[in-house]
Amino acid sequence: MARPRLSAIYAATSCSASTTKTASPARAFVPPACAEFLDRLSDGTLRPDDARQLFDGLLRGAGADPVPTRALNALLSALARAPPSAACSDGPSLAVELFKLMDRCASPQAAPTGYTYSILIDCYRRAHRPDLGLAIFGRLLRTGLGLNVVAYSTVIDGFFKEGEVDKAYDLFREMEKQGISPNVVTYNSTIDGLCKSKAMDKAEKVLQQMIDAGVQPNNTAYNSLINGYSALGMWKESFRMFKDMSNYGLTPCVVSCNSVMHALCKRGRIEEAKDIFDSIVLKGLKPDIISYSSLLHGYAAAGCLADMKNLFNLMNGKVG
CATH class of the missing domain: 1.25.40.10 (Tetratricopeptide repeat domain)
Incomplete structure (x- = not known):
């Protein structure tokens, strides 16, 4: 049986209506070369072929100045969260495809960062595919970009939402073994997931760990x-x-x-x-x-x- 498209699953959990324009929190810092991509995505007129062409042009240095990774991340993030439209019915899958273009680009200016990987992991989490998110997470660790606490939190939350309680809790404990300090989001997500799974003893243990670590509940x-x-x-x-x-x-x-x-x-x-x-x-x-x-x-x-x-x-x- 074929798996559902990412956009079909994501649309069911999106809080945005299909007529809502895509908000870009990064709009303040993206260079003018990215404006067409964001504007057409917001208007629902960005087709996959157009997105590939525009993104590829940005990677190759189209425009007066090189486009930094931060701006490319903003485009991927906006695309991954965009609701389906008549022009682009599967934004999350397209975001993954554009990431592959970015990953193949030889320019250090456009090299993926830890945040780039966290966008992909979140995309798979929203698509109810924490297994693929975990694969991306493993790749992130192998890149040497740093053990990103945001990536850990995203994968843990995805496992809890899919009922994979043991995997979520094991990954939370792995953070400690790796010397990574969970933040308040990680603790909250873990406590909430354990409570909903009726694992109250573990949830209280995590709360105490939170307090002992100096993270204010x-x-x-x-x-x-x-x-x-x-x-x-x-x-x-x-x-x-x-x-x-x-x-x-x-x-x-x-x-x-x-x-x-x-x-x-x-x-x-x-x-x-x-x-x-x-x-x-x-x-x-x-x-x-x-x-x-x-x-x-x-x-x-x-x-x-x-x-x-x-x-x-x-x-x-x-x-x-």
Whole structure:
């Protein structure tokens, strides 16, 4: 059975509509010689043959000045993320093809960098092909361009998204063996992937490793743990993570607050649940319908009808 085209898979996960113009964060520094490529890609009129011709011209030094790798990377990145259009239905595959042109170019000015490889790895991740991303990653290591932490993070995230939990976790541990320090993105992705896979012990171990390494945990890491424990019905552990997060000076998201409030209300600890509800408001967050419903059910179960009525009136004024 033939594998689906990269663009067909990527389109399903793209948050951009096909009519949305491609944004280029690199537009500020790309030379004028690259403008036609970006403009036609943004307008949806860049055909594969045109892209090959323009890119090849840039590699050969078309224009007044040589085109640096940084600008070529910007073109590859924009193409890899472009939604399918009538002119170019498979941007990610075309980005891989243009990379091969770049790779064959003898000019040191246009030599692929670690970031170039990370673009390809991300392209394969979005196409749900972490196996190909891992192959590119292996090649990156062999080039001697440096052990790029962004590339590691991208491949790890891709494995988690494809349910390859063991491969993702093994690669995370390999980083340490190679003397590479994960960044906050790597830690967050690993913790979230382990929590969603119900590997809570490993997730907490990674959190502790994060703290020991001097990388400050943020809301994302703790919210993943809170929600992971809540999904397993491990309310004591969820509440422990909630308190640790607050003690660390971080603000739990509304979803995490709701999880803990629900658990407390089920156990008759209404005042503690109300304190969390109040903290949502005090910290500038907006309680949602689930926040109100959890507390209303708690009041009802405890027979606190007056409190229930006051909260109901408040809800009618706050929730549309």
